[in-house]
Amino acid sequence: MTNTLEQLKSFIPVAPVFDVDQRTGFMAPEPPIPRLPDAWEAWEATLDAAIEAKLRLGDKIGLMESEATVSRQWRHSVRELPVLPTKGLHDSAVLLRRAHLVLAYTLHFYVQSLPPSEEVLIPESIGVPLLEVSLKLDIPPLLTFSDTVLYNWDFRQGEKCEDSVPTPNNIRTQTMFTNLIDEEEFYLCSARIELRGVEILELMRVTMDETFVGDAIAVSRIKEYLRTIAAVIGDLKELLLSVKEACDPDTYYNEVRPWFRGEDSAETTKKWVFEGLDKHRHLRFPTELSGPSAGQSSMVHVLDVFLGVDHQATSPGRPSFMSHMQSYMPRNHRLFLVHLKANPRPLRAFVVDANDAELLSAYNQAIMSLKEFRDAHMIIATLYILGPARRVFKLANDITEGNSNGTSTPSTIWKPVKGTGGTELVKFLKDTRTRTSDTLIP
Numbered sequence: 001m002t003n004t005l006e007q008l009k010s011f012i013p014v015a016p017v018f019d020v021d022q023r024t025g026f027m028a029p030e031p032p033i034p035r036l037p038d039a040w041e042a043w044e045a046t047l048d049a050a051i052e053a054k055l056r057l058g059d060k061i062g063l064m065e066s067e068a069t070v071s072r073q074w075r076h077s078v079r080e081l082p083v084l085p086t087k088g089l090h091d092s093a094v095l096l097r098r099a100h101l102v103l104a105y106t107l108h109f110y111v112q113s114l115p116p117s118e119e120v121l122i123p124e125s126i127g128v129p130l131l132e133v134s135l136k137l138d139i140p141p142l143l144t145f146s147d148t149v150l151y152n153w154d155f156r157q158g159e160k161c162e163d164s165v166p167t168p169n170n171i172r173t174q175t176m177f178t179n180l181i182d183e184e185e186f187y188l189c190s191a192r193i194e195l196r197g198v199e200i201l202e203l204m205r206v207t208m209d210e211t212f213v214g215d216a217i218a219v220s221r222i223k224e225y226l227r228t229i230a231a232v233i234g235d236l237k238e239l240l241l242s243v244k245e246a247c248d249p250d251t252y253y254n255e256v257r258p259w260f261r262g263e264d265s266a267e268t269t270k271k272w273v274f275e276g277l278d279k280h281r282h283l284r285f286p287t288e289l290s291g292p293s294a295g296q297s298s299m300v301h302v303l304d305v306f307l308g309v310d311h312q313a314t315s316p317g318r319p320s321f322m323s324h325m326q327s328y329m330p331r332n333h334r335l336f337l338v339h340l341k342a343n344p345r346p347l348r349a350f351v352v353d354a355n356d357a358e359l360l361s362a363y364n365q366a367i368m369s370l371k372e373f374r375d376a377h378m379i380i381a382t383l384y385i386l387g388p389a390r391r392v393f394k395l396a397n398d399i400t401e402g403n404s405n406g407t408s409t410p411s412t413i414w415k416p417v418k419g420t421g422g423t424e425l426v427k428f429l430k431d432t433r434t435r436t437s438d439t440l441i442p
């Protein structure tokens with residue numbers, strides 16, 4: 001009996017096995033390496049060249065011929081690269097992660113700088129090693145949240161000391177498409193949320209331990225933990241809203257976000273073709289090609305699982321977007337979620353069974369806080385996507401109307417805007433919020 005209790009009590013082990021660090025949570029505990037060893041220098045140099053050349057999006061309105069030429073030449077240099085072997089990376093998670101990041105940023109530069117009329121044919125030189133590395137890491141072969149945030153930071157100049165731990169205020173981003181502060185702040189906003197959320201992981205662990213004990217003292221401790229969790233989620237909301245301080249919505253929408261587009265988030269429905277797959281039979285044809293989204297943040301998924309928000313509810317029989325996003329997370333973080341979901345004493349059921357008004361109120365406070373986080377998230381998505389999208393749409397129509405001497409045929413028909421993860425975002429974000437408030441216990 002004692003043994004079982006002890007086993008259950010350590011249900012969330014402080015878990016290097018899950019790559020969840022006590023101080024940094026899902027973020028890498030050490031700064032990720034900024035460069036691959038010499039054997040793969042050609043990849044790093046190719047990515048550097050794209051960033052230094054300030055490559056332009058292939059569908060940029062008013063793209064100049066000189067800009068198109070620079071992109072074409074860079075893409076030619078990618079095609080000329082040899083297919084470098086990846087075997088030497090396979091035994092090191094640190095090297096594999098950097099390789100995924102470098103190849104994925106290069107892939108997005110390649111695809112998104114193509115003229116809209118061209119097919120998306122991904123050269124073997126980047127496609128094959130990216131598929132190999134992705135197979136090893138068990139994540140899709142394109143940019144993910146882990147590339148842009150979790151494994152893409154360093155200490156700000158002068159902030160590192162012997163026992164430095166990354167905090168919301170001492171980190172910077174390593175690799176970007178544009179090197180604009182707007183892009184960096186977009187990534188750092190998520191990074192700060194990940195780091196601030198670490199306290200919740202610990203509170204969650206102790207809460208779960210207490211649910212296994214379940215006596216009056218345990219219940220009174222859980223109340224306190226839940227109130228603190230509600231307050232920390234409040235901080236996450238503030239961190240989310242603070243993205244406005246240094247990330248301009250129109251710059252984000254027009255200059256940063258288009259680089260993130262995956263196969264299903266692009267306005268066109270062009271297939272991405274990885275060349276040379278027939279010669280590499282060990283590689284799988286990729287089916288998951290959605291662009292990076294903070295919907296892949298394990299921190300938010302953990303909160304949902306722990307508090308009992310059920311995102312499966314509206315899509316019975318098929319995986320919800322949220323479970324779909326889990327296949328983009330680092331494998332061990334995904335396993336952590338699986339482990340958490342298998343908890344034989346879910347918190348919500350515990351609160352219902354306890355029949356304690358104060359406990360119920362503390363639990364509902366945490367749910368309300370998560371709902372308010374999602375309210376704020378909708379405000380941000382409206383500000384950063386819907387507003388700029390409408391402005392671009394209006395501008396395009398104004399230009400068409402000007403060109404057609406006053407005949408007022410709209411150039412395009414307004415379509416629901418998609419998120420980088422491929423969702424019809426307004427409906428989707430409203431649904432996740434509703435499912436959160438549906439979790440409140442009456």
Ligand code: HEM
Nearest residue numbers: 190193293294295297300381384419420421422423425432
């Ligand atoms: C300017 C900042 C942001 C914008 C414009 C934005 C936009 C979006 C959009 C459009 C979606 C829909 C899914 C998709 O297709 O990608 C989404 C989902 C999501 N985002 Fe964000 N997001 C931002 C920042 C963040 C941050 C910092 C976090 C927290 C780490 C976050 C967490 C989520 C989550 C968890 C989802 C899944 C839906 C949900 O849980 O409600 N987002 N976001």
